[in-house]
Amino acid sequence: MTDLxxxxxxxxxxxxxxxxxxxxxxxxxxAKVLRRVPMLRPAVLALVPRSxxxxxxxxxxxxxxxxxxxxxxxxxxxxxxxxVHIEAAWKDHEADxxxxxxxxxxxxxxxTGGLPGLAALVCHADPSDPGVGALLDRHLAASExxxxxxxxxxxxxxxxxxxxxxxxxxxxxxxxxxxAAIAERGLTFEAWVYSHxxxxxxxxxxxxxxxxxxxxxxxxxxxxxxxxxxxxxxTEGDRRAILDRWYDDIAAVAALPNVVAxxxxxxxPVLGWTGPQTVAQFRDAIAPLVxxxxxxxxxxxxxxxxxxxxxxxxxxxxxxxxxxxDVLGPDADLQxxxxxxxxxxxxxTS
Numbered sequence: 399m400t401d402l403x404x405x406x407x408x409x410x411x412x413x414x415x416x417x418x419x420x421x422x423x424x425x426x427x428x429a430k431v432l433r434r435v436p437m438l439r440p441a442v443l444a445l446v447p448r449s450x451x452x453x454x455x456x457x458x459x460x461x462x463x464x465x466x467x468x469x470x471x472x473x474x475x476x477x478x479x480x481x482v483h484i485e486a487a488w489k490d491h492e493a494d495x496x497x498x499x500x501x502x503x504x505x506x507x508x509x510t511g512g513l514p515g516l517a518a519l520v521c522h523a524d525p526s527d528p529g530v531g532a533l534l535d536r537h538l539a540a541s542e543x544x545x546x547x548x549x550x551x552x553x554x555x556x557x558x559x560x561x562x563x564x565x566x567x568x569x570x571x572x573x574x575x576x577x578a579a580i581a582e583r584g585l586t587f588e589a590w591v592y593s594h595x596x597x598x599x600x601x602x603x604x605x606x607x608x609x610x611x612x613x614x615x616x617x618x619x620x621x622x623x624x625x626x627x628x629x630x631x632x633t634e635g636d637r638r639a640i641l642d643r644w645y646d647d648i649a650a651v652a653a654l655p656n657v658v659a660x661x662x663x664x665x666x667p668v669l670g671w672t673g674p675q676t677v678a679q680f681r682d683a684i685a686p687l688v689x690x691x692x693x694x695x696x697x698x699x700x701x702x703x704x705x706x707x708x709x710x711x712x713x714x715x716x717x718x719x720x721x722x723x724d725v726l727g728p729d730a731d732l733q734x735x736x737x738x739x740x741x742x743x744x745x746x747t748s
Contacts, residue, residue: 496522665705702722
């Protein structure tokens, strides 16, 4: 593991927590079935659509809880002081007035028994919803830690790739109008899109220049490291074209000063990974993405995040940081990368 400065306490600004047994998740039904009838496991997992398997890798980790002790175990010796939770596949957004996930997170044992603290929450809300302002107020009332919003906008034209929204969500007139509710409350917005959608992020950031837009996961370039879906990344030429387009489009996003970028999500199986990678293998593959992002956004607008457990099928949690620091080299400003920028972006007080 890379040596870190003495006394540096890390903030991990992108993790997910879930429990399919006690909260409404897409995986709740199969999780409960398999807990009662374990011998059905091969049959149930075989029913998972190919697009979902290619997105998550081994779906087994989605059908069991991932809670603060699990994150602590995965972090190993990394001195993670606190985390930012990003909304995570909560299925019933009507329960508790839409703020049930924020309420549930407040019940988890963060900050106890050596577990990292919960520094902030990023909740789910869709600005296209006419009631988005009232929903955000319910989230804010449910937890004083709410600092931002995510409405996953990732959509892919390849029908074999898992889409999470309808095409062009971020630039629809109703979305752009409703986004005012986020900006007025001083909340950040997590922009998670696929790489060909980067121009949509430009439009949104230009429309609201005073709002902080956080670009998640390098705008996931599906198929950059291997075949995905029916036709994405299936040849070396395809993969080169994906990265060439990303290389140009990311520059337009970085030119907007209200956008910050997370070094995160490069272990997501949807990129084309085929199982666990060594840190060296992972580092060599991600280097062009890391280098370009750091050059464009600079030390004040980049932060490391683990995206755990979504990156877990590919690389260990400490490995995500080791690989990043190997690429960035000895001149990386670790205080800003691992702590200070997250504190500023999410307005953390501790």
